Amino acid sequence: MEPRAILGPPGTGKTYTLINLVKERLREGVAPERIAFVSFSKKAAEEARTRAASELGLEIKSMPYFRTLHSLAFHQLRLSTKDVLAASDYKRLEELLGVEFRSTKSMSMNDGEFFRMGAPGDVYLSIINMARVRRVSPYRQFARTNYDNLDYRQLEIINKGLQDYKEELGKIDFTDMIEGFVDRGDCPDLDLLIVDEAQDLVPLQWEMVDKLAKNTREVVYAGDDDQCIYEWMGVDPEDFKGRCENATVLKQSYRVPFDVHLVSGRLISRVADRVYKQWEPTERKGTINWHFNLDELDLSQGQWLVLCRTNYIANQVASRMKEMGLLFFRQGSGFSVSQKIIDATRGWTRLTTGSSLGRDEFKNMWAFMDIEKRIRRQGDKHIDSMINEDVVSMSDVQRLMEQTEDLFGESKQWFDVLRIPDNDRIYIQSVLRAGEKFDSENPRIKLSTIHKAKGGEADNVALMLETSRACQTMNDPDSEIRTFYVGMTRAKHNLHLIEGRGRWRFQV
Secondary structure: OOOEEEEOOOOOOHHHHHHHHHHHHHHOOOOHHHEEEEEOOHHHHHHHHHHHHHHHOOOHHHOOOEEEHHHHHHHHOOOOHHHEOOHHHHHHHHHHHOOOOOOHHHOOHHHOOOOOOOOHHHHHHHHHHHHHHHOOOHHHHHHHOOOOOOOHHHHHHHHHHHHHHHHHHOOEOHHHHHHHHHHHOOOOOEEEEEEOOHHHOOHHHHHHHHHHHHOEEEEEEEEOHHHOOOHHHOOOHHHHHOOOOOEEEOOEOOOOOHHHHHHHHHHHOOOOOOOOOOOEOOOOOOEEEEEOOHHHOOOOOOOEEEEEOOHHHHHHHHHHHHHOOOOOEEOOOEEOOOHHHHHHHHHHHHHHOOOEEEHHHHHHHHHHHOHHHHHHHHOOOOOOHHHHOOEEEHHHHHHHHHHOHHHHOOOOOHHHHOOOOHHHHHHHHHHHHOOOOOOOOOOOEEEEEOOOOOOOOEEEEEEEOEOOHHHHOOOOHHHHHHHHHHHHOOEEEEEEEEOOOOOOEOOO
16 A cells, blocks of 8 residues: 555644544454554654543553654664663763763653753764764764854764763663664564654654555555754655655644634745645634733733743743743743742642641651751751651641741741742742642643644744744754744634844744
């Protein structure tokens, strides 16, 4: 059967369509273990696996090939976590090579990434791995970089040091996983292979997909070349477009309203070399709103997604939103207050309202109460008897509170009892007075880079048009157009375009 493509413009129900395809094949008698649903990111693979399990009544273990490509390679090569470079290994490499690998140390196989930018060592590793995933030499990749302060000799030293370290300890990195599968991995016999987010695959991953496809009766590539925004990671949009000759376009968006569809359509039309797709917006009109800065927005009500081009800009926006007294959840970081502080305040509130705490919850709250230091300062007896209890209730702490009431006074409010930095205390009190809730399942305001928000949506989207010199002066303006197109099309109702104050900004 000839491979085919499903092109899914923003909000057109691509995952729904793919799950329905899985349902059809199961009804036809295809065994779930002969279906593979692979993707670039953990989010897409997990969504497909979870929905298939719930909607089709399948057990997770009956779907062994619903995975990211990294995870599938790991599984088929029969690797264990001890075979893979960990944060401790990169720490050792820092000592051996005299460079810092700050971002690389925090990478996870589930992220689908081959590298991260950050410290100088991360930049050199990004060039090395970019060369490997693009299947070019390190020198050729180095010649393409825009970094003026990099030294090719240093690149060679880091590359050799990394290879020697891996060979000596018998370890691999994330790129080695895909290379290993391509070279020697066991390829499962499949009746259906679905490749989701196909526009985000690097050349090396396409080699893995092509190997899987040779052992598969039916192959479906799903994606949207207009949403290809990972060229900085080695992705070539032509790899996906070359597989779209036999393509079906999903024509109805269930997210994007009329006005947003109109403006985003004009934007993406500036990309000359693309697969043309005719698709329709929802019946909602929606709105397009222009602002000079974030302060002009009323973020006190409604669901919001605030999008930034770079992490640096997101950091600036985060600082400003905290100054504005807004509670927000940042993709990859959590709430705008330390999770331990949130848990401590929640724990104390639960105790005072009659609930009990688990031991770990109590230990966290205990640390913020700082009772041991207070008691030592008062010259009283050291109290820690409850710390080993499995469940701690308010009655259990009553004796403690009676003994230490002179330390806290009569107040039983969390902000009097818990030792929390003044800035955090004032900020938490402010957001609680505004009626905000620390709901990690459905935070009202989310802050993210455009890349991390891909696949997300919100009633209101605030898109920061401020960008960076590196983004604006790159040789491929089409990549920037696609990135801001993705940002625009997260909006379900209202799109707010924020011009910003920086020197560099994207022109819509």
